[in-house]
Amino acid sequence: MSISIDGKEYHRNFEVKYGDPFPVPRRSMELINPDYGTCLVYVISTGVPKWTNTMTVHVPMKYYITQIVEPNKKYRNHQKRNKLQLIKGGI
Numbered sequence: 001m002s003i004s005i006d007g008k009e010y011h012r013n014f015e016v017k018y019g020d021p022f023p024v025p026r027r028s029m030e031l032i033n034p035d036y037g038t039c040l041v042y043v044i045s046t047g048v049p050k051w052t053n054t055m056t057v058h059v060p061m062k063y064y065i066t067q068i069v070e071p072n073k074k075y076r077n078h079q080k081r082n083k084l085q086l087i088k089g090g091i
Contacts, residue, residue, distance in 0.1 A: 004064035009044065011062055018055035023063075030069065037072035039065045 014031070016022055023029060023043045031041045047060035068075070 003066065004042075005066060005068070009062055009064060010041075011060070013058045013060050015052070016049070016057050016059055023059055023061050028066065031063070033065065034072075034074075036065060036068050036075045038068075038070040040067040040069055042066050 010033070014023055021029065023046050025043055025045050028040055028042050031039055033039050033041075041063040044062040044064065046062075049057040049059045052058050071079075
């Protein structure tokens with residue numbers, strides 16, 4: 001089992017087009033998350049696929065983020081705001 005970087009379990013409808021890799025439970029895959037960017041995720045479970053268009057299905061899935069491969073601007077800005085700064089005090 002993989003370890004989540006933030007301790008959260010994510011739920012998402014993943015769109016799979018013809019020829020794209022299908023998410024497989026208990027396996028890792030690369031995924032683009034809107035909050036983090038390109039991530040390596042561990043798929044916990046998948047639901048029943050639903051047809052949306054010709055040659056496209058939506059697959060509900062639960063996953064953990066295990067590694068951030070390429071962070072996006074939103075994630076970088078959030079990290080900059082959350083950095084701790086050392087304030088020197090004179091004693």
